[in-house]
Amino acid sequence: MNPISVLVIEDDKWLAEQYKRLLDKAEYGVVICSSADNAIQLIDDSLPDVIVLDILLTGSTAFALLHELQSYGDTCNIPIIICSSLVNDLNLDTLKDYGVKKILDKTTMIPGDLIAAIKGVLQ
Amino acid sequence: MSAAKGDHKELLNGSFTDDLPSLVAAAHELKSPLALIRQLSLMLEEGEISIDDHKKILRQISLTSERALRLTSDLTKSVRLTDAMFNLEPINPKQLCEDVVSELSPLFLAHERKLRLVSRKHSTLIIANRDLLKRIIINFSDNALHYAKDSSAVEIKVSSHSSGRIIRLGVRDYGPALPIDTFKKLQSKLSNSPMPVYARPQSSGLGLYISSQFADIMNGNIGMMRHRDGATFYVDLQASRQMNLL
Numbered sequence: 001m002n003p004i005s006v007l008v009i010e011d012d013k014w015l016a017e018q019y020k021r022l023l024d025k026a027e028y029g030v031v032i033c034s035s036a037d038n039a040i041q042l043i044d045d046s047l048p049d050v051i052v053l054d055i056l057l058t059g060s061t062a063f064a065l066l067h068e069l070q071s072y073g074d075t076c077n078i079p080i081i082i083c084s085s086l087v088n089d090l091n092l093d094t095l096k097d098y099g100v101k102k103i104l105d106k107t108t109m110i111p112g113d114l115i116a117a118i119k120g121v122l123q
Numbered sequence: 124m125s126a127a128k129g130d131h132k133e134l135l136n137g138s139f140t141d142d143l144p145s146l147v148a149a150a151h152e153l154k155s156p157l158a159l160i161r162q163l164s165l166m167l168e169e170g171e172i173s174i175d176d177h178k179k180i181l182r183q184i185s186l187t188s189e190r191a192l193r194l195t196s197d198l199t200k201s202v203r204l205t206d207a208m209f210n211l212e213p214i215n216p217k218q219l220c221e222d223v224v225s226e227l228s229p230l231f232l233a234h235e236r237k238l239r240l241v242s243r244k245h246s247t248l249i250i251a252n253r254d255l256l257k258r259i260i261i262n263f264s265d266n267a268l269h270y271a272k273d274s275s276a277v278e279i280k281v282s283s284h285s286s287g288r289i290i291r292l293g294v295r296d297y298g299p300a301l302p303i304d305t306f307k308k309l310q311s312k313l314s315n316s317p318m319p320v321y322a323r324p325q326s327s328g329l330g331l332y333i334s335s336q337f338a339d340i341m342n343g344n345i346g347m348m349r350h351r352d353g354a355t356f357y358v359d360l361q362a363s364r365q366m367n368l369l
Contacts, residue, residue, distance in 0.1 A: 011269075013234060014183045015159050018166060021176065034273075085154040106158040111165050 005029040007048035009039045011057050026115045036065040050118050055084040066098040079121040148329040149198055156191040160184050186230050197258055201333045209255060209340055213248040213363040216292055220279045223260045236271055242281040248363035249290045255337040262330040263356040267296035293357035
């Protein structure tokens with residue numbers, strides 16, 4: 001069993017399931033969460049090695065979560081991969097300050113991209 | 124046959140450009156289901172998945188496609204509202220809502236949620252266009268599906284207001300409460316916004332905008348109520364003066 005734990009924050013249930021299929025196959029430990037508010041609680045309980053984050057979420061936005069994570073010493077270094085269909089509106093250089101290491105475009109990514117991105121940010 | 128270059132130029136200089144905000148919202152709304160369909164299809168192509176997962180993915184692809192197609196159909200109708208004639212007739216709201224529940228139940232079931240109707244046995248007839256009203260209720264239900272908590276039920280309610288002169292068809296979800304600033308913005312813009320209304324942070328608001336247009340054609344209006352544990356989106360329509368024979 002791969003000891004690496006991945007927290008997926010995605011409010012589209014079926015897309016989250018799809019990510020889980022991919023991550024299970026690669027033998028990562030996966031926790032799915034549908035909102036930024038619940039994610040904070042989960043991160044408090046157990047720090048993940050990587051966070052896969054959607055931008056448009058129910059309730060608090062992903063940006064509120066990014067700010068929150070940067071506020072604490074134990075969470076500010078968790079690498080974050082953003083999976084979004086709004087990549088044209090996102091700037092990796094700006095988001096790097098918030099722990100974002102990689103941005104994946106939901107509309108063009110292929111199944112292998114998620115695993116490759118996780119491997120990449122953990123190197 | 125493709126349009127001539129001149130036609131394109133006319134489109135760009137004319138109403139086409141006036142509709143750009145709606146087009147951007149439409150593109151945004153369609154991105155999510157299309158991206159999901161693509162991801163699921165690629166997973167099927169890769170193979171090495173269980174038979175159960177295979178069946179589940181195929182079902183999700185077809186239901187997501189239907190959802191996207193409903194949006195394109197609404198958009199087409201919305202654009203043609205000024206040109207087309209939409210007959211208004213006495214309609215049994217309970218029966219129409221039952222049709223919606225029947226049509227959307229497979230989608231809700233696939234999301235492990237329930238859609239149910241709450242109505243009196245005999246509801247007053249309303250003056251409406253069956254197709255437009257059905258699309259409004261489907262829009263609200265689609266919206267509720269996305270925001271309802273896991274395993275919670277979404278309720279379609281038919282109720283009478285203003286001494287029976289107004290019939291309200293509402294869709295109640297049990298999900299996160301709307302932020303108060305979003306709610307206030309909605310209240311002021313809901314009925315006559317020239318732009319899509321952002322109902323919730325991740326929504327382009329296009330569905331509500333289209334619903335508002337459809338309600339307007341039927342001399343009705345849409346609105347919303349904020350609850351501690353969710354929201355109700357509703358459409359108010361005039362009751363028919365015809366005797367309710369159903």
